[in-house]
Amino acid sequence: MEFRYLGKSGLKVSEIAYGNWLTHGSQVEEDAALACVRRALDEGITTFDTADVYANTAAESVLGRALGDVRRESVEILTKVFWPTGPGGPNDAGLGRKHIMESIDGSLRRLQTDYVDVYQAHRFDNETPLEETMSAFADVVHAGKAHYIGVSEWTADEIRAGHELARELRIPFISNQPQYSMLWRVIDERVVPASEELGLGQIVWSPIAQGVLTGKYKPGAQPPAGSRATDAGGGADNIARWLNDDVLNAVAKLEPIAAEAGLSMAQLAVAWVLQNPNVSAAIIGASRPEQVSENVAAAGVRLDEATMRAIDDAIAGVVVRDPALTVSPDSRPGRG
Known part of the structure; x- marks a missing residue:
């Protein structure tokens, strides 16, 4: 495993982070989830990402139990607040002071820890004054x-406004957590330059595009049994945008490129996002321990310019780049 600073902070994170969205507490039985976390630790992963909304708080509880016998100082735990939790009351979502202050205590209780390393705003809250949100985060830190605060899927303008307030409040705002992959590059034009200027690092999710970049989904064929595309609990919805023949035919062109580089398709995808110097870590998920080991092999891989050009040529027609697709809900979300 290799490690990178998270932005311009003094916090180091593992290049490969382990995340439990769509797995722990929902798709994966707890024994399997615990085995995946144990394998992640064995492979040198120290950075673990979760959120209170994942499986309506159950994912945090699973991660807390999985890390219960690990020296707390040896890992970095990240969680998030914004989406609805609990029964879905009027203050059970968003970034209002009440929800933030209550949510951090719930997350710490479930994670069985006194603190998280990075507390993240899971989206921008268009119904709450940003000053209120950042003041609440400041109180959490103080x-x-x-230790630090971060955000997820904020626009460049939102990041700039939040960063200005964080400086006034003297709290370290160090990270953004966006979707990023070979296929989804919407942060490149605006978010990455703003983050580089302000000293934020990216902790990216879905580097394998929900599994599409593994090559297991074939044009004109039914998704493999047991794959994310067959999961009615949310996995199928999230992967649907990629399951068309144009994308799958383009992804198939990556197979010889991966082979030439001596990598699996998944390793090539994870290694690709790590070539971006503003990316501090790539979050992987897993339902089986062997998936963790495969993805960890992408740590430290350096792709040469010819390989990077070949990747761009293979998928040029299906890459999504529109920066306007970094967006948060117009109004505070409710549960169902």
């Missing part, structure tokens, strides 16, 4: 419940 109380010792989080």
Whole structure:
């Protein structure tokens, strides 16, 4: 495993982070989830990402139990707040002070820890004054419940506004967590330059595009049994945008490129996002321990310019780049 600083902070994170969205507490039985976390630790992963909304808080509880016997100082735990949790009351979502202050305590209880390393705003809250949100985050940091703050899927303008307030409040705002992959590059034009200027690092999710970049989905064929595309609990919805023949035919062109580089398709995808110097870590998920080991092999891989050009040529017609696709809900979300 190799490690990178998270933005311009003094915090180091593992290049490969382990995340439990769509797995722990929902798709994967707890024994399998615990085995995946154990394998992640064995492979040198120290950075673990979760959120209170994942499986309506159950994912945090699973991760807390999985890390229960690990020296707390040896891992970095990241969680998030914004989406609805609990029964879905009027203040059970968003970035209002009430929800943030109650949510951090719930997350710490479920994670069985006194603090998280990074507490992240899971989206921008268009119904709450940003000053209120950042003041609440400042109190979380000053109380010792989080060392740093970060955001997820904020636009460049939102990041700039949040960063200005964070400086005034003297709290370290160090990261953004966007979707990013060979196929989804919407942060390149605006978010990455703003983050580089302000000292934020990216902790990217879905580097394998929900599994499409593994090559297991074939044009004109039914998705493999047990794959994310067959999961009615949310996995199928998230992967649907990629399951068309144009994308799958383009992805198939990556197979010889991966072979030439001595990598699996998944390793090539994870290694690709790590070539971006503003990316501090790539989050992987897993339902089986062997998936963790395969993806970890992408750590430290350096792709040469010819390989990077070949990747761009193979998928040129299906890459999504529109920066306007970094967006948060117009109104505070409710549950169902």
